[in-house]
Amino acid sequence: MNATKRLLSSHILGGRPLKVLCASGQLGYGIPKDSFNRGLAQRPDFIGADMGSIDLGPYFLGSGQPAAPSQMMQSDLETVLLGAQGLGVPLIIGSAGTAGSKQQVDLVVNTIKHLSVKNKLQLSVVSVCTDLSPEIIIQAKKSGNLRPLGEMAPPSDDVLFNSRIVAQCGTETFKRALELDPDVLIVGRACDTAIFASLPEMLGYPTGLSVHMAKIIECSSLCCVPGGRDAIMAYLSEEGFIIESMNSSCHATPQSVAAHALYEQADPHFVEEPTGTLDLRQAKYEQVDSHSTRVSNSLWIPRAAPTLKVEGAYSLGYRSVLIAASADPGFIANILDHLKTVHERVKLLIPSQWSYHPHVYGMGAVQKLPQQLQSSNEVGLLIEFIAATEELAKQCAAVFKQNLLHFSFEGRICTAGNLAFPFSPSELSAGEVFAFSLYHTIPAPDILDWFEIKQFNITPSIS
Numbered sequence: 001m002n003a004t005k006r007l008l009s010s011h012i013l014g015g016r017p018l019k020v021l022c023a024s025g026q027l028g029y030g031i032p033k034d035s036f037n038r039g040l041a042q043r044p045d046f047i048g049a050d051m052g053s054i055d056l057g058p059y060f061l062g063s064g065q066p067a068a069p070s071q072m073m074q075s076d077l078e079t080v081l082l083g084a085q086g087l088g089v090p091l092i093i094g095s096a097g098t099a100g101s102k103q104q105v106d107l108v109v110n111t112i113k114h115l116s117v118k119n120k121l122q123l124s125v126v127s128v129c130t131d132l133s134p135e136i137i138i139q140a141k142k143s144g145n146l147r148p149l150g151e152m153a154p155p156s157d158d159v160l161f162n163s164r165i166v167a168q169c170g171t172e173t174f175k176r177a178l179e180l181d182p183d184v185l186i187v188g189r190a191c192d193t194a195i196f197a198s199l200p201e202m203l204g205y206p207t208g209l210s211v212h213m214a215k216i217i218e219c220s221s222l223c224c225v226p227g228g229r230d231a232i233m234a235y236l237s238e239e240g241f242i243i244e245s246m247n248s249s250c251h252a253t254p255q256s257v258a259a260h261a262l263y264e265q266a267d268p269h270f271v272e273e274p275t276g277t278l279d280l281r282q283a284k285y286e287q288v289d290s291h292s293t294r295v296s297n298s299l300w301i302p303r304a305a306p307t308l309k310v311e312g313a314y315s316l317g318y319r320s321v322l323i324a325a326s327a328d329p330g331f332i333a334n335i336l337d338h339l340k341t342v343h344e345r346v347k348l349l350i351p352s353q354w355s356y357h358p359h360v361y362g363m364g365a366v367q368k369l370p371q372q373l374q375s376s377n378e379v380g381l382l383i384e385f386i387a388a389t390e391e392l393a394k395q396c397a398a399v400f401k402q403n404l405l406h407f408s409f410e411g412r413i414c415t416a417g418n419l420a421f422p423f424s425p426s427e428l429s430a431g432e433v434f435a436f437s438l439y440h441t442i443p444a445p446d447i448l449d450w451f452e453i454k455q456f457n458i459t460p461s462i463s
Contacts, residue, residue: 002124003090005181007045008202017235017242018203019044020196020213023083025220025229027051027076027093028068035221035230035246040083042233046090048195049080050218051108052098054311054439062164062313062434064103077108078115081184085121092174092185092195099311100166100189102131108186117460123183129452130169130188134160136450137310140442147441149309155437163312163437167444170274171211172306173451174198180455188451189311191273192218200236211278212298213241215271216260223260224250240296242288252293254285274309274447276302306447312438319433320393322383322401324419324426330411331418332379335360339383342404346396349403354387354396381419386433397427 021044024031028051052060056067066073084091097104109127116123137160140146146154155163166189174194177185187195196214201207213234216223221230223243230247243252261268261280271278279299286294326332339358359365359382362375385396405417412418444450 002181003046003084003088003183004178004185004199006088007090007199017237018200018205020200020217020234020236021047022196022217022220022232022234023047023049023080024076024231025050025218025222026053026068027080028066028073028098029076029229030072031076031079032228032230032247033079036079036083038246039231039233040087043087044089044233046092046199047080047084048092048094048218049076050094050190050192050195052095052100053192054099056098058313058434058436059432060104061099061101061166061311062315063432064101064164065098066104066107067098074111074115077111078119081112081115081121082119085119085123085183090178090183090185090199092178092187092199094187094190094192094195096127096186096188100130100187101164102129102188105129105186105188112184112186113458116458120460121458122460123458124181124455125184125186125458126177126180126182126453126455128169128173128177128185128187129454130166130173130190132165132167132310132450134163134165137165137312137438137442145443149439149441152436152439155312159314159437160312163314165310165312165438167450168274168309168311169447169451170194170306171198171201172275172447173453175202176448177453178202180453182455193271193273196234205236205238206298206300207276208278208298208300209236209241209296211271211273211300212280212283212295213243215278216243216257216295219260219263221245221247221250222263223257224252225256226250227256240284240294242292242294244292248291251291254287254293257293257295258283258285274303274444275306276300306444307441308444308447308450309441310438312436313434314437316433316435317386317388318390318393319430320385320390320397320427321430322381322385322397322427323423324381324383324401324404324421325379326381326419327378328418329376330413331409332363332376334409335363335379338404338407338409342400342407345403346400349399350392350396352387352392354385354392356396356400357384357386359383384430390429390431394427394429401427
């Protein structure tokens with residue numbers, strides 16, 4: 001009997017709450033050890049951690065590379081693995097390797113294998129691949145069932161065929177995987193809530209409370225004052241749950257916990273999941289002490305038919321970046337016109353297919369600024385050049401730089417140059433560049449048949 005089955009078969013807690021420990025809001029960037037060890041000392045019933053999201057942009061989904069540094073990711077995985085194994089409790093990891101693609105799931109699985117051998121651990125591991133074939137999405141598009149989340153043009157069939165596509169699975173997939181009794185569950189792209197809500201639901205806790213608890217703790221101590229990356233514990237009962245950071249300096253207050261409902265949500269009252277909606281209109285937040293808050297009255301509205309959020313990314317080519325600045329008020333006054341003119345000139349010099357994307361910091365690169373707030377004495381320039389090859393992208397950046405550097409404008413005082421450069425060379429290669437092709441939902445009537453679930457045992461030789 002492995003860790004999951006031990007919990008499911010022996011969960012007669014004698015009136016005590018289920019203790020759920022979130023180790024980190026995103027594995028791979030360092031786990032504060034003191035806080036995590038305080039959590040372990042309270043003997044949680046299981047440990048969960050998220051490894052990523054789509055927030056980091058399309059590169060990590062398209063390339064299959066993890067965002068977190070390799071050594072730090074391995075260190076964090078070792079910390080949570082040894083913590084769970086030391087207590088004999090399940091370890092659940094979602095959105096493996098950042099974007100949760102098969103390549104990233106395999107990377108995490110192989111890291112766990114390496115760590116089990118290194119630490120002489122015998123493990124039962126279950127992995128879930130959430131990649132989808134382009135044909136599924138194309139069929140949904142043809143039938144009118146591909147719905148964008150926000151403003152997004154319909155992707156062409158050609159773009160879809162060249163995309164890496166994942167679906168964000170929910171508790172129903174986690175539950176099927178957990179029924180296989182793993183010590184470690186590694187899931188591809190996943191709803192953050194599913195990491196922490198699945199086992200409580202299997203144990204019979206109310207879905208509304210389980211999902212709300214999961215929504216709050218998946219970011220570790222971010223819901224506290226001050227917010228942080230420290231481990232956090234939830235104590236779940238049939239009537240509610242208590243939130244407590246494992247850092248004694250991070251305090252969960254009713255206001256800070258309730259405010260977390262706005263995290264990544266347009267509507268603080270409703271949280272959409274694949275099989276239903278979390279309804280927080282009647283949720284109640286009560287101070288337990290100066291450090292913790294109790295939550296109750298979270299409700300669940302089942303959906304008649306499940307849906308899935310699908311995410312896709314495809315390659316646009318290669319990117320070079322020109323980084324420069326100017327402190328010439330005369331040049332700055334009409335800088336957008338100057339950039340446009342230079343772009344037209346360079347297109348004549350390099351007639352190949354390429355694109356450029358200027359970002360003028362101080363004049364609205366982050367958000368639109370009214371004229372009176374735009375800088376007139378200093379601006380920063382970050383200009384992207386995207387082309388089919390790395391060499392062509394670098395060529396465009398270099399030629400553009402030289403033409404902009406000596407661009408002649410009315411009122412120019414000096415011919416030496418219009419730009420200042422922080423680096424030499426000023427144009428930097430930024431590798432392959434990707435764009436999102438999908439950020440949509442599709443109906444998923446056969447949701448449990450869509451994902452590949454694998455189970456294997458690791459039995460290291462003990463010499």
